Amino acid sequence: MSGEQEQRSRRIPEATVVRLPVYERILNDQLRAGVTTISSEHLATLARVSAAKVRKDLSLLGSFGTRGTGYDTEFLISQIDRALGVDRDWPVAVVGIGNLGRALVNSEGFSSRGFRVAALFDIDPSVIGEEVGPSSVVVKHIDELPESLAGSNCPAIGVVATPAPAAQMVTDALVSVGIPSILNFAPRVLTVPTDVLLRYVDLSIELQVMSFYQRLRSEEVEGPLPQLRAVGLTPGAELG
Amino acid sequence: MSGEQEQRSRRIPEATVVRLPVYERILNDQLRAGVTTISSEHLATLARVSAAKVRKDLSLLGSFGTRGTGYDTEFLISQIDRALGVDRDWPVAVVGIGNLGRALVNSEGFSSRGFRVAALFDIDPSVIGEEVGPSSVVVKHIDELPESLAGSNCPAIGVVATPAPAAQMVTDALVSVGIPSILNFAPRVLTVPTDVLLRYVDLSIELQVMSFYQRLRSEEVEGPLPQLRAVGLTPGAELG
DNA sequence: CCTTGTGAATCTATTCACAGCG
DNA sequence: CGCTGTGAATAGATTCACAAGG
Secondary structure, eight states: OOSOOOOSSOOOOHHHHHHHHHHHHHHHHHHHTTOOEEOHHHHHHHHTSOHHHHHHHHHTTOOOEETTTEEEHHHHHHHHHHHHTTTSOEEEEEEOOSHHHHHHHHOHHHHTTTEEEEEEEESOTTTTTOEETTTTEEEEEGGGHHHHHOGGGOOSEEEEOSOHHHHHHHHHHHHHTTOOEEEEOSSSOOOOOTTSEEEEOOHHHHHHHHHHHHHHHHHOTTOOOOOOOSSSSOTTOOOO | OOOOOOTTTTOOOHHHHHHHHHHHHHHHHHHHTTOOEEOHHHHHHHHTSOHHHHHHHHHTTOOOEETTTEEEHHHHHHHHHHHHTTTSOEEEEEEOOSHHHHHHHHOHHHHHTTEEEEEEEESOTTTTTOEETTTTEEEEEGGGHHHHHSGGGOOSEEEEOSOHHHHHHHHHHHHHTTOOEEEEOSSSOOOOOTTSEEEEOOHHHHHHHHHHHHHHHHHHHHSSOOOOOOOSSOTTGGGO
16 A cells, blocks of 8 residues: 555554563663663663563654664653653542552652652541641542542542452442543452553462462472563453 | 373463463352352453453363353362462561551452461561561561571562662572562562562552553544544453 | 664464364 | 364564664
8 A cells, every 4th residue: 555544653562561661760770870871782681671672662662772872861761751651740549548558659659750649538437537648648538539539630540459349339439530540459350431441450469370380380390480571560460 | 180290281371370360269259159150251251351261261271161051160269279379378478568568468368368478577676576467477677587587487489568779688688598489569670590480560560551551542532533442451341 | 893673583362263062 | 052172363572683874
């Protein structure tokens, strides 16, 4: 065919998307250490992936490297940030202010990557009213969620950090106010409308995957250790 | 039962291993609800994956189904448990008893899936000596790790739940006592010997992946193609 | 020389489609 | 019949290998 159809932004595979934050973190470390230029080989060593993978990943964002030299660290960071959308403000609502919810809100990666705690909810009276996190957001009762997040107060991302039995109900509430993306930490498969983006993080699945490989290894003496990615999370974290 | 060594032919892809705990959890729910037989179609619906994927996954464990009927729920659970190795005792050491470490130790999936808290470590004097988790294990100082876990006390899995700057040091200590598998929650790429199994769980990566897809979606909406599509993730998401 | 960027080849995972069996 | 189990086809991701360019 004669003309190439105008491609909307180059399609980036999910496997690449998951590695981009890792590259970004390493590049920031390197920049702070005074490394202003970095080769795919060097970045690959630090991320424990192959250099070809780094080049392929980065080439999907555009041609930012200089042949014979490498990539400009600072510029590459800015391009990855732009691709990831972390140069924007991402208000996040967290439901379930137990240890997990607190860990998330207090984590380094949260505030430093453009994510902002917009609202916190729990059902436990002893937690409601408490100020949590670096930005000291007050925990509200889950019943206040609908009115609290309605309209222009609707955050971009909802985090479900409740026990499993409450997860679907909480998710329904988040969907009702119009939240377009949900990150679920509860060990349960959730149902959402097809236009809602849903991802999972499941601590116990990771432990069970480890026990699988360890059992395998102890049974197979010659065990060819599964060469797992050094980077990122479960590729199948999208069971929803 | 199972005496045969079928290493080559029965190799299970990682993508399948990650789904097995999900199937197992759903099957337990179903069994508790009185469902003693289940079809691949039904299980697939509950897990939000395709029926073909369920059948392919399960067939890798063996031929446990009955044609025309489906799978016996209880038997299937036992077979998945066996494959995952969760019918064994898995002593786990957790380093870093902040919110994340506590969330893990207290999580449902931990004790209920054969994982046992063998030891807890931190560096904060205000935490050391505290009894944490359902089994009330006393937190020890990180300096006691080497002697505490030496020899026959060496756990099967080490969990790194420290801040990023401490993660590599802690990992080195865990590797030194002979721990064969490490689950890292710190936002940092770790270096381990090739015979140590290493997996990552990174909360901030998941958030950044979400912001990537959400940004993509918001840009597509303003583009010339108003076509509604479940963005990015699930191949089976369009089942709706 | 260097290192990037990328088609081609390879490896891995998913889906299709139907034979085979209860 | 209905449903499993599985080769064959397809889609996706990684690695290879080298041309192109500073």
